[in-house]
Amino acid sequence: MSSYGVLPTAARGILSSCRAPLRDASMAPTLSTFQQVRGLKVKTKGKGKNAQPGKKSRGPSEYVQKNLKDMPQWALCDAMRFIRATEVGREPTLQKYELHVRLRTKRDGPVIRNMLRFPHAVQTESRICVICPPNSKAAKEALAAGAVLVGEDEVFEAVKAGKIEFDRCLAHPDSVPALNKAALGRILGPRGLMPSAKTGTVVEDVASRVEMLRGGTVYRERDAVIRLPIGQLGFSPEQLRDNLRVTLGQIRKDASGLADRVNKEIYEVVLSSTNGPGFSLNGEFSSEDSPDTSLMRGV
Template sequence: MSSYGSVLPTAARGILSSCRPSIREASIAPAFSTLQQVRGLKVKTNRKGKAAQPTKSRRGPQEFRQYNLKDMPQWALCDAMRIIRATEVGREITLQKYELHVRLRTKRDGPVIRNMIRFPHAVQTESRICVICPPDSKAAKEALAAGAVLVGEDEVFEAVKAGHINFDRCLAHPDSMPALNKVGLGRILGPRGLMPSAKTGTVVEDVAARVEMLRGGTVYRERDAVIRLPIGQLGFSPEQLRDNLRVTLDQIKKDASALTDRVNKEIYEVVLSSTNGPGFSLNGEFRTDDSPATSALTGV
């Protein structure tokens, strides 16, 4: 009996060990794969033969989130100007600017609006413009006559490399583009938005005409479905600001209509602010019965 008692447990352990599945066979992935194959479904597997885990989609919403304008106060132009001027009391009216923020209803992916506009009432008349063109050429002489502060090739290249970027805009003549690309100033001018490019309209044949336009115009670009740009000095009258506002919105609508074959864009909200003041959503009206006289919103 004692011999049988020692043999039976050993035999039982051998039978159980032969019936116990291995760790690989007991894993979930092969069992899941086998079950799917029995059902006639294809299963994606990784390099080790295990079923691939489903990955979560990282793609966010295709459109920018917009809030309901009916749930927020909106202002007439004169009423917004009155409050903005009150927040800018004591500041130089020629230095502080009215700023426009145009929110667009558009998708996240796709082309963006970028252009340049010339206002009926110039906002920035002292823009410092640099022109890269062959020295002693006709284009260089015309650019200087039009008001460019820096003209040439090697002179401009050396000034930029030395860190003396004393200009707000930079234009280039097509004949100077090979020399500009050779010196590699893109890493310096690019982050500042000053690198000439045919896409942005800063590589032109008639540099003099472009200089004159830029001295009285403003370049704008859509960023995160919003276009921001200054549209007037703080001393502008409501009529002057209204004229610049109308021209800006008309130009943005034209820019948006030119992209209809690729993406649909439309103006959703117009916000007026200032250099240091808050923003006010405009309702499209010029003034109300409670608005102050337009003469009170002009000058000092």
């Protein structure tokens, strides 16, 4: 028994009156909604009963392009002169002029993808493989056009062995079932060499496509920019101008072909090289300060 229980009745009454009364439940501390769920903040529109959850903010629907009025632009001959200065001492047939075509277009939409043949060949050293039935008419025409590897099983075995000694790969429609059965997608896919009808590398006339690839290139729009080699460093200004005109003309045709789905237009054209900086072109061939074009032939 506690000491409290043995006290006289009068003493117990006095002590009871001194005890702190129990707190009312209504006076117990309560946590606010913000204290109970820390960090939970929801933006709302309106006040009171009319408050509604706000929408998530989204980025711009089009790619943001810089203002060309605030940056210098160059004539083609002037850009070539400065680029050549940065490539002094390098092999002119290995170093390339590269073109970067910036587009004004939406972020989510179809992209430009095509194949182009230049008036003056750029990739003269391209090695092309053609997957087609061996000893067929297509195989003979592909070899005559300049393909370095032709056939089916021979190509499949070389690829599986890691001997990928080609830069481009085409396929004849008759060989597509054998290609799918060989399951080379994991090997050729990451290298961009897997033939596909979407990329125009599964064709009936493989010979003409081989000739086109040897004198041209495949290009694709990525993040509103099309990048592709446009000429060898030893090209004259006239040769580079011819390739530039054909390239921009083809890109405009590609953009017009998508006009019913998305609007695309050329915003800026930048010329650079394998190791050199980029120069924004103003559309002029030469300026008053440009050197004589006869002095810019070869390197």
